[in-house]
Amino acid sequence: xxxxxxxxxxxxxxxxxxxxxxxxxxxxxxxxxxxxxxxxxxxxxxxxxxxxxxxxxxxxxxxxxxxxxxxxxxxxxxxxxxxxxxxxxxxxxxxxxxxxxxxxxxxxxxxxxxxxxxx
Numbered sequence: 001x002x003x004x005x006x007x008x009x010x011x012x013x014x015x016x017x018x019x020x021x022x023x024x025x026x027x028x029x030x031x032x033x034x035x036x037x038x039x040x041x042x043x044x045x046x047x048x049x050x051x052x053x054x055x056x057x058x059x060x061x062x063x064x065x066x067x068x069x070x071x072x073x074x075x076x077x078x079x080x081x082x083x084x085x086x087x088x089x090x091x092x093x094x095x096x097x098x099x100x101x102x103x104x105x106x107x108x109x110x111x112x113x114x115x116x117x118x119x
Contacts, residue, residue: 028072031055031100041102048104050075050111052083060096065089069101075111 031053035041045051050073057069067087073080085101105111 027055028053031102034100035102044102044104048106049108050080050105052103052105054083054085054101054103056098057085057101058096058098059087061089061093063090063093065093071101 035053036045052071052073054069054071057067059065059067066089067085069085071083071085073083
């Protein structure tokens with residue numbers, strides 16, 4: 001009985017987080033603007049070849065958890081593709097969280113290496 005309750009809660013949480021992620025799917029430029037305003041992050045924009053932006057990553061769990069988000073990849077400020085982030089966890093945990101994330105690629109070689117693996 002306890003396993004069924006846990007699975008029911010996890011399914012509900014996954015559906016909730018998936019819907020939450022879709023609601024912010026068009027906020028790529030807004031997320032980039034927020035990060036560009038940060039004095040700590042500005043040098044990364046100035047010195048990178050490209051970046052991936054994830055406006056909303058949903059994270060949650062009850063014993064077993066995970067995180068998921070979709071993003072857009074940019075090279076020299078122009079969109080070049082999409083990216084997905086998935087993370088699974090096992091251990092003591094309870095709750096949920098939503099956050100934004102940026103991944104910066106220092107040079108063209110780093111960008112190409114990651115970009116080619118996704119194709």
